[in-house]
Amino acid sequence: MATSSRAEPRPSRLARQRRASREGRSAATPYLYIAPAFLLYAAFLLFPLVRAAQFSLYAWDTVSPAKFVGFGNYVKMFNDPDLLGSFGHSAILILFYAVLPICLGLVVAAILNRAQVRGLGFFRTVIFLPQVIAMVVVAVAWTRLYSTDGSINALLRILGLGDLARAWLGDYTFALPAVGLIGTWVETGLVTILLLAGMGRTSRDLYEAARLDGAGPVAEFFAITLPAVRGEIVVAATLTVVAALKNFDVIYMTTRGGPGTSTAVPSYQVYNQAFGLGQVGMATTIGVTLALLIFGINLVLNRLGDQAVED
Amino acid sequence: MARRGNTSPVEVGINYVVLFGFAVVSLWPIVSILAQAFGPSDASVAPGGLHLENFVMAWSQGQFSTYMLNSVLVSVTVVMVSVALSVPAGYAFGTMTFRGSTWLFYLFLFGIMVPTEAILVPLFFDLRQLHLVNTVVAVAGPQVAQSIAFGTYWMRTYFRSADRAITEAAIIDGAAPRQVLWRVQAPIARPAILTLVVLIFMWTWNEFLIPLVMSPTGTLRTAPLGLAFFQGQHVTNYALMGAAAVTVAAPVVVVYLFAQRYFIAGMTEGAVK
Numbered sequence: 058m059a060t061s062s063r064a065e066p067r068p069s070r071l072a073r074q075r076r077a078s079r080e081g082r083s084a085a086t087p088y089l090y091i092a093p094a095f096l097l098y099a100a101f102l103l104f105p106l107v108r109a110a111q112f113s114l115y116a117w118d119t120v121s122p123a124k125f126v127g128f129g130n131y132v133k134m135f136n137d138p139d140l141l142g143s144f145g146h147s148a149i150l151i152l153f154y155a156v157l158p159i160c161l162g163l164v165v166a167a168i169l170n171r172a173q174v175r176g177l178g179f180f181r182t183v184i185f186l187p188q189v190i191a192m193v194v195v196a197v198a199w200t201r202l203y204s205t206d207g208s209i210n211a212l213l214r215i216l217g218l219g220d221l222a223r224a225w226l227g228d229y230t231f232a233l234p235a236v237g238l239i240g241t242w243v244e245t246g247l248v249t250i251l252l253l254a255g256m257g258r259t260s261r262d263l264y265e266a267a268r269l270d271g272a273g274p275v276a277e278f279f280a281i282t283l284p285a286v287r288g289e290i291v292v293a294a295t296l297t298v299v300a301a302l303k304n305f306d307v308i309y310m311t312t313r314g315g316p317g318t319s320t321a322v323p324s325y326q327v328y329n330q331a332f333g334l335g336q337v338g339m340a341t342t343i344g345v346t347l348a349l350l351i352f353g354i355n356l357v358l359n360r361l362g363d364q365a366v367e368d
Numbered sequence: 369m370a371r372r373g374n375t376s377p378v379e380v381g382i383n384y385v386v387l388f389g390f391a392v393v394s395l396w397p398i399v400s401i402l403a404q405a406f407g408p409s410d411a412s413v414a415p416g417g418l419h420l421e422n423f424v425m426a427w428s429q430g431q432f433s434t435y436m437l438n439s440v441l442v443s444v445t446v447v448m449v450s451v452a453l454s455v456p457a458g459y460a461f462g463t464m465t466f467r468g469s470t471w472l473f474y475l476f477l478f479g480i481m482v483p484t485e486a487i488l489v490p491l492f493f494d495l496r497q498l499h500l501v502n503t504v505v506a507v508a509g510p511q512v513a514q515s516i517a518f519g520t521y522w523m524r525t526y527f528r529s530a531d532r533a534i535t536e537a538a539i540i541d542g543a544a545p546r547q548v549l550w551r552v553q554a555p556i557a558r559p560a561i562l563t564l565v566v567l568i569f570m571w572t573w574n575e576f577l578i579p580l581v582m583s584p585t586g587t588l589r590t591a592p593l594g595l596a597f598f599q600g601q602h603v604t605n606y607a608l609m610g611a612a613a614v615t616v617a618a619p620v621v622v623v624y625l626f627a628q629r630y631f632i633a634g635m636t637e638g639a640v641k
Contacts, residue, residue, distance in 0.1 A: 105488075185632060
């Protein structure tokens with residue numbers, strides 16, 4: 058009985074009603090189930106998003122009346138070297154939050170996948186731990202490690218590289234990579250676990266066949282492992298790229314965009330423009346641009362993911 | 369226990385080295401903040417032993433008792449409201465056929481992508497107009513909305529693959545739809561719901577930007593914000609900072625250590641599906 062109606066690709070209104078009444082519900086039931094969730098979701102997410110798009114078309118300093126400027130804020134943003142530069146900083150952070158963890162994760166997961174070792178459960182617990190610690194706490198820990206008398210400088214001195222020691226987060230050149238490495242530390246565990254799960258699903262026969270053909274570990278990696286986890290790589294990339302773009306807490310806690318504007322990122326600029334400089338229109342403009350950027354990245358990576366599954 | 373017979377002992381050895389090195393790097397910042405938290409706060413304090421007085425100081429001087437209570441209030445609100453609303457919504461999307469279900473579901477799915485940064489500024493000014501800033505509504509509201517977007521998607525995925533025979537049996541026995549959901553399906557869905565609970569708890573407890581913006585006077589300052597505030601005052605007292613940081617991280621880490629598989633399942637499968 059149930060199978061006949063489920064087999065229809067698009068059930069007619071009559072079939073829907075018949076099925077609904079068989080399950081003891083009226084046609085309104087699904088909407089009643091969804092309505093409370095939808096109302097809160099719309100009020101606190103969809104509506105503010107529409108308002109953001111609207112706000113971004115105005116110049117407003119929270120005191121004097123808002124003035125309509127069309128796409129003026131967007132033009133201004135793209136012509137402001139500091140604001141544009143903050144998007145550039147995000148691009149660099151993506152290298153540290155996404156590219157580096159994926160490369161490291163691939164190597165580690167491939168090595169671990171070749172032979173099972175004991176203690177893997179404990180290892181998983183440990184490398185996933187950074188994901189569950191509040192970023193504020195992570196930032197406090199790393200601020201200490203990066204400080205002049207912190208353990209990174211201590212390690213450099215032990216290695217006889219004391220000349221390189223510096224206040225990493227206060228350095229114009231090194232502050233951004235230093236913040237980026239915090240991201241690498243946080244994301245690598247997640248990426249490794251994702252990739253390990255993907256590799257675990259790969260057929261053992263493929264590896265046996267490759268070995269009979271005389272493939273070494275490196276050839277095996279490029280011929281079998283890498284293609285098999287393309288889907289997982291796409292997922293890992295989506296998660297980590299978005300994490301790189303939404304890293305307000307780390308920047309706020311470690312550098313507040315400094316020194317100068319060397320670590321300013323869009324996420325921080327939204328906050329600073331709105332609540333530091335009182336430029337609400339510009340703040341929402343940056344926020345909307347960031348959202349569009351994230352939608353675009355999701356779209357592109359999703360396409361790649363679908364291709365990976367089809368092949 | 370080698371899965372494949374032809375893995376050499378050298379390779380197994382390399383594996384252990386990689387595991388060990390990786391674990392050390394992962395643990396290093398965590399161990400150092402723990403050492404900081406339990407270490408002596410200044411030269412006048414005797415070195416050695418566990419200095420639990422740092423935690424007492426942070427708790428009383430740093431007002432962490434208030435901040436932690438605020439965090440509990442906000443987290444419990446967000447978890448309860450968003451789970452209670454996501455389960456029926458996900459159930460409807462996962463088990464019922466109705467007009468508009470596809471695009472309505474995509475509308476929910478869309479919310480997972482929207483960054484907080486995009487919605488928070490207009491929401492703050494609109495809520496200020498309504499005199500709701502500095503209340504639980506302003507701090508919990510946006511987090512409930514974000515959790516509903518993920519929760520509806522997560523529960524739909526679960527209910528789509530759930531066994532329907534049991535639902536039909538319950539209906540034949542005369543159960544109303546609401547009873548079918550809460551008395552029959554929800555108990556079976558417990559692992560999926562628990563995963564949702566721990567994930568939303570973690571996201572809410574660790575959230576920083578929303579309470580920062582939505583509670584400008586600090587009446588609802590949550591634990592992570594308290595830590596940021598504390599840093600401004602005690603930046604050079606590493607022992608106090610460490611103790612405060614460990615206090616803020618502890619609740620989620622403890623839940624993680626006990627419910628690890630739910631965390632890992634949620635954060636990896638939630639993205640893959």
